[in-house]
Amino acid sequence: MTTHYYLGANTPNGFYSLYDKYLREDDRLYIIKGSPGCGKSTFMKTLAKRMAGVVSEIELIHCSGDPESLDGVYFPELHVAYVDGTAPHVIEPQFAGVSENYINFGDALDMDALWESFDEIKSINYKYKSEYKKAYDAFSAAKASQTGIFDELIDNNVRETVIKKATRLAKREFGKVKEDGDVKERFTDAVTCKGFVHRYDTIAELADRVYLIDTSFGLNYLFTETLAKILTDRNRNMTICYDPFDPDKIAHIIVPEARAAIVSRNGKAFPDWKARTIHLDSIPSRSGVKALRERIRSRRKIWDELIHDGISHLAQAKAYHDELEALYHPHADFSLADSLIEKHVEILKARV
Numbered sequence: 001m002t003t004h005y006y007l008g009a010n011t012p013n014g015f016y017s018l019y020d021k022y023l024r025e026d027d028r029l030y031i032i033k034g035s036p037g038c039g040k041s042t043f044m045k046t047l048a049k050r051m052a053g054v055v056s057e058i059e060l061i062h063c064s065g066d067p068e069s070l071d072g073v074y075f076p077e078l079h080v081a082y083v084d085g086t087a088p089h090v091i092e093p094q095f096a097g098v099s100e101n102y103i104n105f106g107d108a109l110d111m112d113a114l115w116e117s118f119d120e121i122k123s124i125n126y127k128y129k130s131e132y133k134k135a136y137d138a139f140s141a142a143k144a145s146q147t148g149i150f151d152e153l154i155d156n157n158v159r160e161t162v163i164k165k166a167t168r169l170a171k172r173e174f175g176k177v178k179e180d181g182d183v184k185e186r187f188t189d190a191v192t193c194k195g196f197v198h199r200y201d202t203i204a205e206l207a208d209r210v211y212l213i214d215t216s217f218g219l220n221y222l223f224t225e226t227l228a229k230i231l232t233d234r235n236r237n238m239t240i241c242y243d244p245f246d247p248d249k250i251a252h253i254i255v256p257e258a259r260a261a262i263v264s265r266n267g268k269a270f271p272d273w274k275a276r277t278i279h280l281d282s283i284p285s286r287s288g289v290k291a292l293r294e295r296i297r298s299r300r301k302i303w304d305e306l307i308h309d310g311i312s313h314l315a316q317a318k319a320y321h322d323e324l325e326a327l328y329h330p331h332a333d334f335s336l337a338d339s340l341i342e343k344h345v346e347i348l349k350a351r352v
Contacts, residue, residue: 001057002048003206004199006187007072008064008089009244010132010314012140015064015088016247021185022061022072023081030344031085031093034105037325039337040084043105044073047082050345051075054352064190064244066318067197078351082344103344108336109328117327124323131317138310139191139245145302150217152292153284161283162219166226169211169278174231174258181235188241188252193318195311200263204273206239206254207261212275216296219280220264224250227262231255 009016023029032040041063048058048070061072061083071089074081082103085091093100114121188199203210213220221243228250231238241252243264254261263275281289 001205002052002060003057003202004060004062004188005202005241006064006190006199006244007061008190009187009242009247010064010135010139010191010310011245011247012136012143014136015132016244017089018185018187018242018247019083019089019091022083023074024079027074027079027081027099029091029093029100030080030082030103031091031100032082032103032105033085035109035324035328035332036321037328038105038108038332039334040086040105041069041071043103043337043341044070044082044084046341047344047348048073050341051348054349062190062199064187064192065314066321067190067192067194075348078348080348080351103340105332105337108333110331110333113331114328121324121327124320124327128317128320128324131313131320135310135313135317138306138313142303142306142310143245145299145306149292149296149299153217153288154219158219158283159222162222162280163226165278165280166223167230169262170227170230170234173209173260174234174236174255176234177236177257179235179237179257181232182237183232184239186239186241187244187247189244191244191307191311191314193311193314203252203254203261203263206256206259208259209261210273210275211260211262212265212273212277213262213280214265214277215280217281217284219283220251221249223278223280224253224262224264228253 007018007022034040055075055077057076059074063069063071072083188202190197213223237257239254240250243249243251251264
């Protein structure tokens with residue numbers, strides 16, 4: 001089984017990281033350091049391919065800037081993970097040589113040859129970082145455009161009704177069982193250079209029963225927060241998947257042992273699953289919704305324009321990153337990566 005997640009998010013407040021919540025205490029972590037274009041992502045992809053069929057579960061961590069690239073790979077049953085420890089998710093070992101260690105791809109680089117391109121690399125790197133700042137500014141403006149938009153709709157009666165719905169679902173579907181209370185924190189969605197990306201394939205891999213929360217007013221967050229508290233009190237194992245645009249809020253909850261998932265639709269495109277839909281938009285008063293309809297529509301137009309602008313800057317940042325990779329690539333000795341792959345396949349197989 002292979003699942004796909006993100007540990008980073010491009011948010012209105014900048015880059016948000018879950019990398020400090022990646023692993024369990026008894027896991028070992030290899031932190032990969034190196035430049036663009038030196039083979040970090042390819043190394044992890046190759047490890048995953050070589051270990052497929054050897055282990056029963058592989059977790060791939062995708063890059064929130066470029067979803068085609070990997071930032072991590074985790075082998076849960078072996079208690080071993082690999083992660084790209086370079087900016088913006090800089091990771092350093094707490095117990096070097098014991099629970100964490102470095103893999104240095106910088107040794108593969110020809111510094112003398114790269115020095116000839118130093119000025120160009122500096123210039124592109126500056127423009128690359130500048131595009132991310134522009135993207136975050138656009139996302140911040142988009143979030144501000146939605147501030148307070150639903151406040152008149154969501155009163156205490158609405159909140160109480162949503163909480164009751166979540167409580168009834170928990171009582172009906174997620175009773176008390178003997179589990180470890182293991183809570184995994186991830187993103188299954190990301191705002192990327194290709195727009196909003198959703199790893200619904202991971203949810204399909206882990207859940208046979210899907211409850212789809214259908215709302216346009218943000219009521220899904222109260223529903224998922226309530227459900228998460230109940231599941232925590234009942235010591236249930238679960239994966240909490242945060243909203244990548246507002247990572248303080250829970251978008252989805254996966255309960256692996258129950259083979260069930262609660263998924264926020266929130267106006268986004270969704271696969272053609274036989275999901276059980278939880279309709280929340282019928283809870284606020286119809287007259288209140290009607291009175292705010294034009295305001296919601298106009299604010300939504302502003303939101304769409306600003307999000308599109310932010311994503312265009314992420315796409316430009318990706319283009320600059322590709323230019324950096326093209327400068328580094330000819331001056332990297334990929335035989336080092338090949339030897340490291342063989343070494344770490346042996347390390348992993350020895351733990352099976």
